Amino acid sequence: MNKIELKKNFFEKGAKAFRKITGYGDYCYCCPICKGLFPFQAIKTGVLTMEHVHSEKLGGKPIALTCKQCNSTTGYTIDAAIVNRDKLNKSVEALVRKNGSYEGNYSLKMGGETINVNLEVHNGNVTINVP
Ligand SMILES: [Zn+2]
Numbered sequence: 605m606n607k608i609e610l611k612k613n614f615f616e617k618g619a620k621a622f623r624k625i626t627g628y629g630d631y632c633y634c635c636p637i638c639k640g641l642f643p644f645q646a647i648k649t650g651v652l653t654m655e656h657v658h659s660e661k662l663g664g665k666p667i668a669l670t671c672k673q674c675n676s677t678t679g680y681t682i683d684a685a686i687v688n689r690d691k692l693n694k695s696v697e698a699l700v701r702k703n704g705s706y707e708g709n710y711s712l713k714m715g716g717e718t719i720n721v722n723l724e725v726h727n728g729n730v731t732i733n734v735p
Pocket residue numbers: 635636637638639640670671672673674675
């Protein structure tokens with residue numbers, strides 16, 4: 605199924621579900637984030653976009669249509685939080701469980717002072733570089 609067919613498929617399912625739940629007469633799609641209503645033409649004009657979980661850049665899969673504004677907002681809020689959580693999980697795995705490697709920036713807080721450092725963990729060996 606190509607991208608347009610997939611969008612049409614999401615639209616059809618969403619519009620049917622919306623009509624069934626609300627009894628609303630017009631054939632439209634409800635953005636699951638902002639609850640805005642959009643006509644079928646919103647697919648062609650690019651107002652309705654494919655929402656991926658995780659983000660498409662991280663190899664995510666399309667799960668629904670959202671309006672362009674919501675998709676953009678989730679891109680820099682929810683997706684960024686997911687990426688940060690993944691980094692945290694990888695660093696904990698490398699630091700605590702000594703499984704895998706990690707390289708990234710960390711904030712160290714000690715005695716009320718905070719400094720940004722670069723942390724490297726390879727085979728359980730920890731290197732902290734202060735830039
Ligand atoms: Zn929206």
